[in-house]
Amino acid sequence: MAGNEQHDVIVARDVRKTYAENGVPVEAVRGVSFTITSGEFSALVGPSGSGKTTLLNIISGLDSLTSGEVLLDGRELSAMSGRELSDYRRDSVGFIFQAYNLIPVLTVEENVEYVMLLQGVAKDERRERVHTILTELGLEGFAHRLPPKLSGGQQQRVAVARAIVSEPALILADEPTANLDSKTGAELLDMMRELNQRRGMTFLFSTHDTMIMERARRLITLKDGMIDSDTGES
Amino acid sequence: MSMYFKLAWRNLFRNKRRTLIAGIAIGVGLASLIMTNALTLGMKDNMIATATSSFLGEGQIHRQKYRETGDVDLTINDLDTVTARLTDDPRIKRYTLRVWSYGMIASPVNVSGISVVGIDPATERYLSQVDDAITDGEYFSGDNRRDIVIGSKLAEIMEVKIGDRVVLTTAQAHSGDLAQEMFRISGIYHFNVEEMDRGMAFVRLGVAQEILGLEGQVHEIVLKFTQSDIGMDEKHPFWSEYSEDGNEAVAWTVLLPQIKVAFEMSDLSTLIVGIILFAVVSLGIINTLFMSLYERMFEFGVLRAVGTRPGGMAVLILYEAGALAIISIIIGGIIGFVGTYILSQVGIDYTGIEFVGVTFRKLLYPVLTPSQFIVFPFWVFLFTVVVGLYPAWYAARMTPADAMRKSM
Known part of the structure; x- marks a missing residue:
């Protein structure tokens, strides 16, 4: 649960990532440094290939960095084992993906409770929290439906429910509105903004959607793997 | 999970x-x-x-060395005691006695070397399927001492049919003297086993003992158990219990190792x-x-x-x-x-x-x-x-x- 006192959730120092593409080294991220404080509603923005998704992958521990340092809640990311990273993501990070990426064979309810199952939350508590979050996101009638039976907007709301149900400190959202129409996208963003304000959850988006840019309180613009500008939190 | x-x-x-x-x-x-x-x-x-049920049985008792040599002189020692024990042994369901000899069978048109087996028709029918394999004639139905049952192939070679006469010549035990006896074909069997259909003839046990000069003696006791597992177990105590006094008892798996x-x-x-x-x-x-x-x-x-x-x-x-x-x-x-x-x-x-x-x-x-x-x-x-x-x-x-x- 995000606390009320502000603290550094992410500290990135001189982060670099070099890929080998067909044997040729490609610098996707080149010396990026920034800090995300709890309660922020920020966005990494920039054109395709600017390195925002790579940076998001590194921050979340999904990908390794070539050099530099990332501290997550004060813990050095590169010092964590694979298992510790899994546990960190399970307990501290919620993901919202561009293509929803719900598990199609699990019902809405099962998708949302999956992370809590990994956390070992008791069944009654899981069900209670799932019910609460689905009601909050207007999905109460869809608990037993499979994701393919839902609209894109509904699926993304389920993805949001999955990301926030275990009340992680940090929500990472990669182009969450890319597959939604503008009205649904706006509704979803407003909902996330409300969660940010009401629950104090930290949101970090990766996007080039103007709707998100308009709503984000801080924009970190990336260009060619480097920070081009950082508005700071407004 | x-x-x-x-x-x-x-x-x-x-x-x-x-x-x-x-x-x-x-x-x-x-x-x-x-x-x-x-x-x-x-x-x-x-x-x-x-x-086991065609002819071999689930086990057999012989005099030692008989299986290796086929020597007609090597009859089972102390037969009465052995059969008395078998009769009282609850592991034994049935047994029958046999006498074996090599001989020559002659019809008016042909002669052939065969194995002559003296059997007790009454008990033999429980241990072998000679009676079931009869295709022509009968299986020792009366008490005619001159009845002989031969294989279909042998009948073909000898060109004989039911009722025809054949002469059996064999060497007597101990003396080695030749003995001849005339028989009448009473039954023809077909086992579909070349060795049996072509090379064996069955006569009554008493007659065979008489021809061979082996009164009261036999070469082979064929066994059927109440528990057929014994026949599959070469190490079962039964075999050692009956392998004494110069005799040997063996399981069918020993007789047919292949x-x-x-x-x-x-x-x-x-x-x-x-x-x-x-x-x-x-x-x-x-x-x-x-x-x-x-x-x-x-x-x-x-x-x-x-x-x-x-x-x-x-x-x-x-x-x-x-x-x-x-x-x-x-x-x-x-x-x-x-x-x-x-x-x-x-x-x-x-x-x-x-x-x-x-x-x-x-x-x-x-x-x-x-x-x-x-x-x-x-x-x-x-x-x-x-x-x-x-x-x-x-x-x-x-x-x-x-x-x-x-x-x-």
Whole structure:
């Protein structure tokens, strides 16, 4: 649960990532440094290939960095084992993906409770929290439906429910509105903004959607793997 | 854990056709194992029944050295005591006495060398199937001492039929003097065993003893047990108990060692067939699991991203392998049972075919046993899960970013 006192959730120092593409080294991220404080509603923005998704992958521990340092809640990311990273993501990070990426064979309810199952939350508590979050996101009638039976907007709301149900400190959202129409996208963003304000959850988006840019309180613009500008939190 | 199993089970049915094909492939492998084993058991039963009930019995008692030499002088020592013990022995269901000799049979048109066997028709019928194999005439129906029962092939060679006379010439025991006796063909049998149909003739025990000068003596006691296992167990105490006073008691497996070797070969064949089937099946399992894995690579990345540990991914794949095994076992069990049951009802006609000295005289019926549906499925399950370790290991060591390289 995000606390009320502000603290550094992410500290990135001189982060670099070099890929080998067909044997040729490609610098996707080149010396990026920034800090995300709890309660922020920020966005990494920039054109395709600017390195925002790579940076998001590194921050979340999904990908390794070539050099530099990332501290997550004060813990050095590169010092964590694979298992510790899994546990960190399970307990501290919620993901919202561009293509929803719900598990199609699990019902809405099962998708949302999956992370809590990994956390070992008791069944009654899981069900209670799932019910609460689905009601909050207007999905109460869809608990037993499979994701393919839902609209894109509904699926993304389920993805949001999955990301926030275990009340992680940090929500990472990669182009969450890319597959939604503008009205649904706006509704979803407003909902996330409300969660940010009401629950104090930290949101970090990766996007080039103007709707998100308009709503984000801080924009970190990336260009060619480097920070081009950082508005700071407004 | 239950969530992983739920995921695994449902994942399998995402591509029903592929799962069904993989399940059928593995299931057919299992069914083949069940049917091969059932056939082997049926063949064993058939061969044992043919070998023991046709003429050999489940065990025999002879004078020591008789089996090696066939010396007509070597009759069983202290026969009365031995038969008295056998009569009182609860392990013995039946026994019969035989006298053996080589001789020459002559008809008006031909002469042939044969084995002459003196039998007690009343007790012999419980130990052999000479009476059942009669195709012409009768099996010692009256008390005519000149009755002789010969094989169909011998009758053909001698050009004799029921009622015709033949002369039997043999050397007497001890003295070696020639003895001749005229007989009348009373029965012709057809065992479908060349050795018996061409080279044996049966006369009454008393007559044979008289011709050979062996009053009250026999060469062979043929045994049938209340528990046929004794005949299969060469180390059973029974054999040593009756191997005394210069006599030897041996199990049928000793008398027909090639059949035991054949059984061992048969077991080995089943093992080899099993290994080949499992090897082929394993490729199918790996292929199915990897196809499923690659198809859902991004999804695995998502599972890893939301906090599933590498071990959890491996468990998920192993559950999928296990679930596939369960489906395959159900399919294979049904195919194996139905196929084997049908064959066990209609039988397989191998009659007349000789294998390691035993000619199948009856239809071969595959034998279904509960263990075929416990042991083989257990191995299929274990094997499938073990084979699933490779894709499980692969899934466990995938980095989330690699798995999700399409996005995020």
